[in-house]
Amino acid sequence: MGEDVETLKRRTPLLDYLRQHNWTGHPASRSEFVGLCPLHEETRPSFYVNTRKNVFYCHGCGQGGDLIRFVQLSRGLSFRQSLACLDPEITPEADSSAVLEEAAEFYQQQLDHSPDAISYLQRRGVHDLALLRELGIGYAPGGTLRLYLTTQGHSFDVLQRLGLINARGADALYQRIVFPLRQGEHIVNLYGRSIGSAFAHRFLPGSKGGLYAWEKVRNCSEVLLVEGLFDYISVSQAGFSNATCSLGTHLNDIQFRQLCGGDRTVYVTFDIDQNQSGQRAADQLVHRLVMHGVSARRVLLPEGHDPNSFFVQGGDAYQFQTLLEAAQP
Ligand SMILES: [Zn+2]
Numbered sequence: 001m002g003e004d005v006e007t008l009k010r011r012t013p014l015l016d017y018l019r020q021h022n023w024t025g026h027p028a029s030r031s032e033f034v035g036l037c038p039l040h041e042e043t044r045p046s047f048y049v050n051t052r053k054n055v056f057y058c059h060g061c062g063q064g065g066d067l068i069r070f071v072q073l074s075r076g077l078s079f080r081q082s083l084a085c086l087d088p089e090i091t092p093e094a095d096s097s098a099v100l101e102e103a104a105e106f107y108q109q110q111l112d113h114s115p116d117a118i119s120y121l122q123r124r125g126v127h128d129l130a131l132l133r134e135l136g137i138g139y140a141p142g143g144t145l146r147l148y149l150t151t152q153g154h155s156f157d158v159l160q161r162l163g164l165i166n167a168r169g170a171d172a173l174y175q176r177i178v179f180p181l182r183q184g185e186h187i188v189n190l191y192g193r194s195i196g197s198a199f200a201h202r203f204l205p206g207s208k209g210g211l212y213a214w215e216k217v218r219n220c221s222e223v224l225l226v227e228g229l230f231d232y233i234s235v236s237q238a239g240f241s242n243a244t245c246s247l248g249t250h251l252n253d254i255q256f257r258q259l260c261g262g263d264r265t266v267y268v269t270f271d272i273d274q275n276q277s278g279q280r281a282a283d284q285l286v287h288r289l290v291m292h293g294v295s296a297r298r299v300l301l302p303e304g305h306d307p308n309s310f311f312v313q314g315g316d317a318y319q320f321q322t323l324l325e326a327a328q329p
Pocket of ligand 1: 037038039040047058059060061062063
């Protein structure tokens with residue numbers, strides 16, 4: 001394994017990899033290039049690549065390491081997953097995001113034929129079909145994915161390794177509304193919201209990636225951060241095009257770094273639940289953001305509400321806007 005890793009790194013110099021992924025840097029010294037950091041938001045270049053040692057270091061976010069570390073950080077993958085996606089020879093079925101793409105497409109096709117799923121979406125107030133398609137939302141009826149993907153030429157092992165199916169060959173996301181989670185171009189995970197009695201939230205193994213639909217809002221001066229994907233849909237439908245979603249109240253490192261840097265105000269709009277956990281998480285996050293120099297405010301929804309239920313139960317864009325304006329630092 002160690003030998004393979006060294007061979008892999010020699011074969012793919014870090015600078016080449018970065019350039020293939022649209023990074024531009026200019027020479028800073030004999031063996032150094034400098035450019036904007038792909039791992040955090042910045043306007044002045046502080047990301048250095050040392051071509052002699054084949055490593056990077058960012059003076060802005062403090063991240064550094066070799067090619068594999070870079071892939072881990074930029075794509076939210078484990079060490080092993082990073083190796084797999086860098087080297088087709090170490091793992092023949094390297095491009096896991098392509099398989100996830102096919103799975104997501106398959107689930108998308110199933111949605112139209114699943115009355116239960118459609119009525120669930122209606123209950124959750126989803127009415128913008130164009131948005132539904134744009135987000136690639138689908139439905140996993142269960143029991144059919146394995147046959148479809150193996151017919152497409154993917155091995156049982158790959159599907160199991162990705163966590164799409166369990167050891168018995170059944171869909172891991174069973175009777176769930178499926179959202180593909182992307183980072184840049186690539187699907188890095190699938191999130192499944194149960195429409196039945198099973199535990200509500202489920203991800204495939206591995207990272208949930210960065211903030212949802214971050215590319216669309218990264219340049220907004222005000223960003224609305226919500227906790228769940230149905231919250232995201234509700235505020236988007238109400239015309240707030242500056243929303244993103246952290247898929248839970250705990251932000252991973254990628255998500256937190258995305259919010260830092262850049263000149264923006266973050267409106268944290270987590271659930272207001274009875275046990276106060278959403279409020280506590282929102283308070284902590286606002287505090288942490290402020291400590292990192294980010295302007296952040298807490299939006300207080302009415303007791304017992306999240307953005308989704310707020311709109312489902314008749315709240316409108318004007319009322320929501322009033323809550324945003326009342327948000328406290
Ligand atoms: Zn950085």
